[in-house]
Amino acid sequence: MKVLKLNGKQNTSQIIIGNGVFKQAAEFLCGIYTDQNSPSAILIITDSNVAGIYLQYLEDNLAELDIPVYHHVIPAGEEYKNLETISSIYDTLADSRFGRDDMIIALGGGVTGDTAGFAAATYMRGARHLMQIPTTLLSQVDSSVGGKTGVDLPQGKNMVGAFRQPDLVLIDPQVLCTLPGDVFRAGLAEVIKYGCIWDPEILDMVSGENITAGLENLIERCVSIKIKIVEEDETEKGLRRILNFGHTIGHGIEKLGDFAEYSHGEAVSIGMVSAIKLGESLGITKKGNYSKLKAILHSCGLPTELTYSVEDIYKAILLDKKKQGDSLNFIFINDIGKALVKKIPVAELLIMMKVLGD
Ligand SMILES: NC(=O)c1ccc[n+]([C@@H]2O[C@H](COP(=O)([O-])OP(=O)(O)OC[C@H]3O[C@@H](n4cnc5c(N)ncnc54)[C@H](O)[C@@H]3O)[C@@H](O)[C@H]2O)c1
Ligand SMILES: [Zn+2]
Structure with missing residues (x-):
C-alpha cells in the first residue's frame, strides 16, 4: 500500500x-x-x-x-x-x-x-x-x-x-x-497518455505480457506524475495543459458521437495518434512516433482511426472550451515523454488538420 x-x-x-x-x-x-x-x-x-x-x-x-x-x-x-x-x-x-x-x-x-x-x-x-x-x-x-x-x-x-x-x-x-474489458481498455488510453507526455517507461509497462500483475505499480506511477503536474499548476494555467494531450481532437470525436459512440478513453486514443500525425507533418514530433504509438494502442485494443470527416471534427473542436479567442492551445510531443503546448490560430487549424484525412 x-x-x-x-x-x-x-x-x-x-x-x-x-x-x-x-x-x-x-x-x-x-x-x-x-x-x-x-x-x-x-x-x-x-x-x-x-x-x-x-x-x-x-x-x-x-x-x-x-x-x-x-x-x-x-x-x-x-x-x-x-x-x-x-x-x-x-x-x-x-x-x-x-x-x-x-x-x-x-x-x-x-x-x-x-x-x-x-x-x-x-x-x-x-x-x-x-x-x-x-x-x-x-x-x-x-x-x-x-x-x-x-x-x-x-x-x-x-x-x-x-x-x-x-x-x-x-x-x-x-x-x-x-470492469467490462472495453472500459478497462479505455483507461489504458490515459495511462498511455502519461507515457507520451512524461514517462516513456510506462509504454513498455503497458506493452508487456501481463498488465494486471503490475497494475498497482502502474497506477501509482501515473498518479505520482499527476500529483507533480497538479502541484505545479493546480488551475491549469500552464503545465497542467499537457494532460490534455489527445483531448482537443478527442473531445471533438466524443461530441460528434453524442458521447455514446466512443468512450472518453477511446476518443483520446484516436486524439493522441492524430496529434502525433499532425506533429510529424509539422516537423514538431520526431518521425517514427506515429507508427510506434499506433502499434501500442492497437495492441491494447484501442481505436486509432478517424471515422468522422476532418471538417466535422474541426467544427466540434471550435466549441471546446480550450479555445481562447482566435487561437487554441494544442498539445504536441517532441518525442515520447516530452510534451509541449503550442498556441494555434484557429484559422490555421483546419488547413493543418487536412493531413489527418490522408
Ligand atoms: N476530472 C478529470 O480530471 C478527468 C480526467 C479524465 C477523464 N475525466 C472524465 O472521466 C469520464 C470517463 O470516466 P470513465 O471512463 O471512468 O467512465 P464511467 O464513469 O462512465 O465508467 C465507465 C463504465 O464503467 C462502469 N463501471 C465503473 N466502475 C465499474 C466497476 N468497478 N465494475 C463494473 N462496472 C464499472 C460504469 O457504470 C460505466 O458504465 C469522462 O467524463 C471524462 O471527461 C475527467
Ligand atoms: Zn481524459
Whole structure:
C-alpha cells in the first residue's frame, strides 16, 4: 500500500493506493478527521451499474462510523454527466438536510467522480468533505486525482466545472476485476497518455505480457506524475495543459458521437495518434512516433482511426472550451515523454488538420 499526498492551494488530498483498501474505507476515513471536523452525515453518490456491485458493501463498511449514510444513484453513462443530474443530487442533499460540514463520497468511474465532485464543490458554496473511490482504471489513474470536477453541456464537454481537491482518494486496483474489458481498455488510453507526455517507461509497462500483475505499480506511477503536474499548476494555467494531450481532437470525436459512440478513453486514443500525425507533418514530433504509438494502442485494443470527416471534427473542436479567442492551445510531443503546448490560430487549424484525412 502507498500513501501519497497532493498539496493543493485550499486543501491537501491524501491518496491511498493498494489492493484491498476499499474494504477499509471506514478506517481510512476516521484516520483523516478529528472529533472537531468529522462529518455528521455521508451521501454516497454512485451510478446504476456500480451500485449493484459495490454500494451495499460500502454502506455496510461505513455503518461502523455510527453516522447516517445515505445514497444517491445516478444513471450510468456520459450522457448523464449533466446539469439535470446535478440538480437531482442537490435535491437529495437538501431533502436530507445536508450541511456544509457533511461528506460526499463519489463511488464509481470518472463520470460519477466529476459529477459528485462538482456537486460537492458547489452545494452550499462548497461542501467541506469529499472522498473519491474510483472504480475504473481511467478514474484511478486520472480523474479522481487533481480536483477537476464538472459536467457537460449540450454544446460540449466539461463546460461547467470547478476545482475541488478531495480530502481522500481510495484507489483499490482489485475493484477493477468487475470492469467490462472495453472500459478497462479505455483507461489504458490515459495511462498511455502519461507515457507520451512524461514517462516513456510506462509504454513498455503497458506493452508487456501481463498488465494486471503490475497494475498497482502502474497506477501509482501515473498518479505520482499527476500529483507533480497538479502541484505545479493546480488551475491549469500552464503545465497542467499537457494532460490534455489527445483531448482537443478527442473531445471533438466524443461530441460528434453524442458521447455514446466512443468512450472518453477511446476518443483520446484516436486524439493522441492524430496529434502525433499532425506533429510529424509539422516537423514538431520526431518521425517514427506515429507508427510506434499506433502499434501500442492497437495492441491494447484501442481505436486509432478517424471515422468522422476532418471538417466535422474541426467544427466540434471550435466549441471546446480550450479555445481562447482566435487561437487554441494544442498539445504536441517532441518525442515520447516530452510534451509541449503550442498556441494555434484557429484559422490555421483546419488547413493543418487536412493531413489527418490522408
Ligand atoms: N476530472 C478529470 O480530471 C478527468 C480526467 C479524465 C477523464 N475525466 C472524465 O472521466 C469520464 C470517463 O470516466 P470513465 O471512463 O471512468 O467512465 P464511467 O464513469 O462512465 O465508467 C465507465 C463504465 O464503467 C462502469 N463501471 C465503473 N466502475 C465499474 C466497476 N468497478 N465494475 C463494473 N462496472 C464499472 C460504469 O457504470 C460505466 O458504465 C469522462 O467524463 C471524462 O471527461 C475527467
Ligand atoms: Zn481524459
